Amino acid sequence: MPLTFPISEYSKRQSAFLGQLPSNSLVLISTNPRSIRSNDTHYPFRANSYMLYLCDWDESDSVWMASNSTGEWETTLFVLPRDTKAEIWEGRRVGPEGAAKYWPVDKAHSIMDLSEVIRPLLGDCSVVFSIAGLNPEIDALLNDSNIETANPKSYLDQLRVIKSEAEIEIMRKSADLASEAHILAMREGNPGVGEWHLQSVIESCFTSNNAQWAYPSIVGGGDNAAILHYNTNQESVKDGDLVLIDAGCEVQGYASDITRTWPVNGRFTDAQREIYELVLKSQIAAIEVCRPGARWVEFHNAASRVIAQGLIDLGILDCTLEEAIGDPNDFDGPYRNYFMHGTGHFLGLDVHDVGGGRQGDDDPGPKLMPGMVITVEPGLYFGSWRTDVNIPERYAGIGVRIEDDVLVTADGPLVLTSSCPKEISELEAIIGQEG
Numbered sequence: 001m002p003l004t005f006p007i008s009e010y011s012k013r014q015s016a017f018l019g020q021l022p023s024n025s026l027v028l029i030s031t032n033p034r035s036i037r038s039n040d041t042h043y044p045f046r047a048n049s050y051m052l053y054l055c056d057w058d059e060s061d062s063v064w065m066a067s068n069s070t071g072e073w074e075t076t077l078f079v080l081p082r083d084t085k086a087e088i089w090e091g092r093r094v095g096p097e098g099a100a101k102y103w104p105v106d107k108a109h110s111i112m113d114l115s116e117v118i119r120p121l122l123g124d125c126s127v128v129f130s131i132a133g134l135n136p137e138i139d140a141l142l143n144d145s146n147i148e149t150a151n152p153k154s155y156l157d158q159l160r161v162i163k164s165e166a167e168i169e170i171m172r173k174s175a176d177l178a179s180e181a182h183i184l185a186m187r188e189g190n191p192g193v194g195e196w197h198l199q200s201v202i203e204s205c206f207t208s209n210n211a212q213w214a215y216p217s218i219v220g221g222g223d224n225a226a227i228l229h230y231n232t233n234q235e236s237v238k239d240g241d242l243v244l245i246d247a248g249c250e251v252q253g254y255a256s257d258i259t260r261t262w263p264v265n266g267r268f269t270d271a272q273r274e275i276y277e278l279v280l281k282s283q284i285a286a287i288e289v290c291r292p293g294a295r296w297v298e299f300h301n302a303a304s305r306v307i308a309q310g311l312i313d314l315g316i317l318d319c320t321l322e323e324a325i326g327d328p329n330d331f332d333g334p335y336r337n338y339f340m341h342g343t344g345h346f347l348g349l350d351v352h353d354v355g356g357g358r359q360g361d362d363d364p365g366p367k368l369m370p371g372m373v374i375t376v377e378p379g380l381y382f383g384s385w386r387t388d389v390n391i392p393e394r395y396a397g398i399g400v401r402i403e404d405d406v407l408v409t410a411d412g413p414l415v416l417t418s419s420c421p422k423e424i425s426e427l428e429a430i431i432g433q434e435g
C-alpha cells in the first residue's frame with residue numbers, strides 16, 4: 001500500500017508543525033476510535049485526518065508521537081502488532097517493522113507498548129500536545145501525570161488549510177469524480193424516480209472508481225429538499241418536483257462536496273426557475289469574492305445581499321434591502337428565514353475541513369489565501385410544512401442549493417467542480433437523457 005504522497009511531503013508537514021512547538025514538548029496524535037454499528041459489527045474504519053496529514057497511517061488503534069527529549073525531534077508510530085490469527089479475521093496488518101520501514105517516521109512500536117514507552121517520557125517534558133477524547137489510554141496517562149497539556153490543532157490547522165500542489169491535484173480528482181456522479185444521476189432523472197435510486201447511481205460511481213462517499217449523500221425530492229440534513233432518501237420524487245442532491249466523494253482521503261438541484265421531469269416550472277436563478281446568481285456573486293485578502297465573511301455577505309434583494313423582488317419579503325439584511329455586521333435579517341445556513345466551509349481531508357470560518361455570527365473569520373479550498377453553497381428553502389414563517393404558496397415545496405468547490409488562487413477563484421452543469425439550459429438538456 002503506497003503512500004498517498006512522496007515521503008518528502010510528510011517530512012515537510014512534520015517539520016513545519018514541530019518547528020513551531022516549544023522545545024521539550026511531546027506530541028501524541030491518536031487516530032479515531034473504532035465505532036460499533038450493531039452488536040459486534042463496526043462502521044467502516046476511517047483514520048483521523050491529523051494522522052493522515054502527518055504520516056498517512058490508516059490502520060486503526062494507532063498513535064503518532066513526536067518527542068524532542070534528546071534535543072532532536074524523533075517521530076514514532078504505535079501500531080497494531082502482526083498477529084496471524086487476528087489477521088485471518090480482520091485483515092492484514094503492516095506491523096511495527098513495516099511501519100518503521102515504509103512510513104514517514106523514525107521508529108515504530110506495538111500499540112501494546114504505548115503506556116510503557118510514554119510514561120518515562122512524561123517526566124522529561126514540560127508540555128504534551130494531544131487531542132483529548134480520541135484515546136482513553138492517553139487521556140488517562142495525562143490525567144494521572146498532572147503534566148501541562150495543550151491542543152496541537154491550532155498549529156496543524158493553519159498548515160492543513162493551505163493545500164499543496166500535490167493535495168490540489170488529488171482534490172481535482174475528487175471534484176471531477178463527484179461531478180461525473182452528479183451528471184450520471186441527472187441522466188437517471190424521471191418522474192417518480194426513487195431518491196434511493198439516485199443515491200445508488202451517485203455512490204456506485206464513487207465505488208466503481210475506487211473511491212467512497214465523503215459524507216452520507218443527501219437526496220431530497222420536493223419538500224425533502226428543504227430539510228438541510230435529510231439523508232433517509234427513501235421517498236419517490238413526484239412529477240413536477242425538484243430533487244436536491246448534496247453528495248461528494250473522498251479520493252485518497254480528500255473530500256469533494258457538490259450540491260445540484262433539478263426537476264426530475266427535466267423542465268423547471270416558472271416558480272422553480274425564479275428561485276433557482278436567484279440562488280445561482282447569489283452563488284456566482286459569492287464565488288467572485290473568493291480572492292486572496294477577502295475576509296471569510298465577505299463571500300457569505302455577497303451571497304446574502306443578492307438573496308435578500310431577490311426575495312424583495314419576488315415579493316417574498318416586503319421591506320427595504322437594509323431591513324431584509326438586518327444588522328450590517330451580523331446579516332441576521334428576515335432573509336435568514338429562507339437561507340438559514342452559512343455560504344461555505346473549508347474542504348480537504350475533512351469535508352467540513354479545519355481552518356475556522358463560521359458564518360452567521362459577527363466574527364469576520366480568516367482571510368482567504370491562495371491554496372485554500374472552500375465550498376460556496378447558498379440556498380433557499382420553502383418547506384411547505386413550516387409553521388415558523390410565512391411560506392408563499394407559489395414557492396411552497398421548493399428547496400434549492402447550488403454548491404461548488406473553489407480553489408483560491410492569486411489569479412482569483414478557480415471552480416474545481418466546474419464540469420458539473422448548473423445553468424438551467426444545461427440541466428434541462430441532460431436530465432433523463434441517456435449518455
Ligand SMILES: [Mn+2]
Nearest residue numbers: 257375377403
Ligand atoms: Mn458543503
